[in-house]
Amino acid sequence: MLSGIQPTADSFHLGNYLGALRQWVRLQDTHETFYMVVDLHAITVEQDPKVLRQRTRVSAAQLLALGVDPDRSALFVQSHVPEHAQLSWVLECLTGFGEASRMTQFKDKAAKQGADRASVGLFTYPILQAADILLYQAHAVPVGEDQRQHLELSRNLAQRFNHRFGKTFVVPEPHIVKDTAKIYDLQDPTSKMSKSASSPNGLIELLEDPKRSAKKIRSAVTDTGREIVFDPEGKAGVSNLLSIYSALTGKSIEELENSYQDKGYGDLKKDLAEILVEFVTPFQERVKSYLDDISELDKVLARGAEQAREVATRTLAVVYDRVGFLPIG
Numbered sequence: 050m051l052s053g054i055q056p057t058a059d060s061f062h063l064g065n066y067l068g069a070l071r072q073w074v075r076l077q078d079t080h081e082t083f084y085m086v087v088d089l090h091a092i093t094v095e096q097d098p099k100v101l102r103q104r105t106r107v108s109a110a111q112l113l114a115l116g117v118d119p120d121r122s123a124l125f126v127q128s129h130v131p132e133h134a135q136l137s138w139v140l141e142c143l144t145g146f147g148e149a150s151r152m153t154q155f156k157d158k159a160a161k162q163g164a165d166r167a168s169v170g171l172f173t174y175p176i177l178q179a180a181d182i183l184l185y186q187a188h189a190v191p192v193g194e195d196q197r198q199h200l201e202l203s204r205n206l207a208q209r210f211n212h213r214f215g216k217t218f219v220v221p222e223p224h225i226v227k228d229t230a231k232i233y234d235l236q237d238p239t240s241k242m243s244k245s246a247s248s249p250n251g252l253i254e255l256l257e258d259p260k261r262s263a264k265k266i267r268s269a270v271t272d273t274g275r276e277i278v279f280d281p282e283g284k285a286g287v288s289n290l291l292s293i294y295s296a297l298t299g300k301s302i303e304e305l306e307n308s309y310q311d312k313g314y315g316d317l318k319k320d321l322a323e324i325l326v327e328f329v330t331p332f333q334e335r336v337k338s339y340l341d342d343i344s345e346l347d348k349v350l351a352r353g354a355e356q357a358r359e360v361a362t363r364t365l366a367v368v369y370d371r372v373g374f375l376p377i378g
């Protein structure tokens with residue numbers, strides 16, 4: 050199992066956690082796991098160097114605080130393992146220009162920046178992501194729904210390389226958990242929760258003041274009806290709150306529908322706000338304690354990079370040989 054997250058915000062958000070990171074933690078029980086903070090991906094859009102360095106550490110601290118266990122997972126920073134960029138180049142040479150042009154995340158992000166201003170790195174972003182995955186021979190990749198197309202490209206590139214040069218890569222499967230594959234914006238429950246949301250009130254940041262999160266939940270957009278039922282088409286807002294509630298408590302949607310049968314939206318929101326505060330408060334304390342000892346945190350990341358490199362160098366050596374590069378003397 051391998052996955053990554055970008056250090057491009059001051060905090061992870063609830064969509065990151067429920068859609069992906071919770072699965073990262075669980076999969077440690079059953080799989081060999083590689084998890085990374087993808088700083089190479091982050092610089093595909095402009096970053097302030099000081100802020101990027103800080104956010105990379107805060108990202109690692111959040112992963113540890115959520116339960117990524119460095120004794121069971123290789124937890125590392127992408128730029129510490131140079132083989133990612135090296136494999137990416139080889140895969141870029143196997144990717145069609147048209148194929149890369151069809152990536153919807155690129156099209157959306159480039160449109161926001163003005164197509165001419167988007168970097169070439171933003172264009173090749175999904176190929177670097179394929180390199181991330183294929184380097185570790187990952188069988189599955191825990192992500193949210195928005196990464197499905199990138200995963201499809203990784204699969205195609207693995208198959209293409211294997212076909213052309215002989216079996217080299219495992220063809221990875223997306224590991225997307227249906228109930229939480231897409232957490233929606235609280236103010237606009239037909240769009241996904243995202244750090245680039247139009248209103249900050251639609252986004253729950255795990256490191257923001259818990260009182261603020263509670264307020265956002267209490268003022269989440271719901272419809273004019275009264276019934277608390279799961280109906281993503283007709284009742285997008287309420288359904289999103291039910292999904293979040295269910296994921297945070299382990300109670301099934303059906304159970305929740307039953308227990309809120311005679312209650313109103315206000316009750317649901319009030320209870321969910323409390324549940325969220327109970328979750329984020331101790332989480333924030335753990336993050337703080339990891340950040341209080343940066344030298345220890347950096348050591349954990351160095352150890353993770355070493356473990357990752359052991360695997361990455363092996364794969365890259367095979368790839369270089371297969372494509373016909375001359376070995377060093």
Ligand code: TYM
Binds near residue numbers: 068229230
């Ligand atoms: P990133 O940093 O945007 O997001 C991290 C993870 O959070 C998931 N996610 C969501 N899930 C459910 N609902 C939402 N509203 C929501 N918003 C975000 C994302 O699907 C993702 O799993 N390209 C990746 C980073 C990456 C990567 C990789 C992932 C780089 N290399 C290799 C897997 C394997 C990204 O931008 O994620």
